Amino acid sequence: MTIPELRQYKGGKKLVVVTAYDALFARIIEQAGIDVLLVGDSLGVVVQGQANTLGVSMDEMFYHTRLVAEAAQRALVIGDMPFMSYQASREDAIRNAGRLVQAGAHAVKLEGGSTIIDQVDAITQIGIPVVGHLGMTPQSVHRYGGYRVQGKAEEDAEVLVNDAKVLEAAGAVAVVLEAIPAMLAKRITEQVSMPTIGIGAGPHCDGQVLVLYDLLGLFDEFVPKFVKPYAHLKADALQALRRYKEEVEQSKFPSDSESYH
Structure with a gap:
């Protein structure tokens, strides 16, 4: 999977994205034929046990991106840029995006719209593909007062539509739409030429992404409405243990069969 191939998913075959944080699961996900591996800063919650993603460091993202990228043979690898790795300046954005590419990522993902356009432009100008992220952006959880659906009011919806267009104009190759009304996601999908990747954004996006531990039923401390568990591995693990x-x-x-003689 390459960036030009990613672009071809617009309006056609659905793009399938899953988060990955280590080599073992990266291999399993690829064996299932998944198109894109997203090394998400969601690892702060599902791997590290934190309350949110804000404590994830750049060094940690580099480490997990390297594990996934070295294991991946076919899938496109996107690395999340963690909180405060790009917000302060264009220089920070370029330097840290470069680190994720050095770790093996083919593209980087940033949260936000018009407020981070300078950073998106700076990263794309040096040849690193950028994936945007709009709607419920977890790095802004305190501003929202929790994990809440965004874009319900028309004025808020207009902001998101405009942000998607601005991101595309700045060179973004795709955009994740998280926790927004389905018809708003449809509206955005129809008004931009880059693929949209939904998570809690309904069926009209060009692709879908889920957190690996959610879809496998491993993480059940907080299960959003948009999550559909396709397995219940936590129950299986508990039974085995x-x-x-x-x-x-x-x-x-x-027993004798597990002993050496």
């Missing part, structure tokens, strides 16, 4: 504990305590494991 309890059986292991029981067999060790009852001297059933290891």
Whole structure:
């Protein structure tokens, strides 16, 4: 998968994106034929156990991006730029986007619209593809007062439509639309020529993304309305661990077949 191939998903075959944080899952996701691996700063919540994504560092994103990129053989790899890795200046944005590319990312993702256009322009000018992120942007969780649907009011919807157009004009190759009304996502999708990738944005986007641990049913501490678990691996893991504990305590494991002679 390349950036030109990514662009071809506009208005045609749906683009399938899943988050990945390590080599093992990156390989499994690729074996399933997934198009794009997003190394998301969501790792702050589902991997590190933090309340939000704000504490994720650039060094941590570099590390996880390198793990995924080295394992990926076919999928496009997008690296999330964490909080305060790009907001302060064009120079920060260029330097940190470059680090993710050095780690193996093919593109970087930034949250925000018109307020970060200078940074998007700076990154694209040096040849690094940028994916935008609009709607419910987790790095702005305190401003929203929690994880809330955005763009319900018409004036807010207009801002998001304009932000999508501005991002495209600045060179963004795609945009993630998170937690916005389905008809607003349809409106944005129809008004930009870059692919839109929905997460809680309804069925009209050019593609969809879900957090890996959510779709596998591993993370159930907070399950948004837009998440559909396609497995229940937490329950399976608990059952396996309890059986292991029981067999060790009852001297059933290891048995003769698990012992060397």
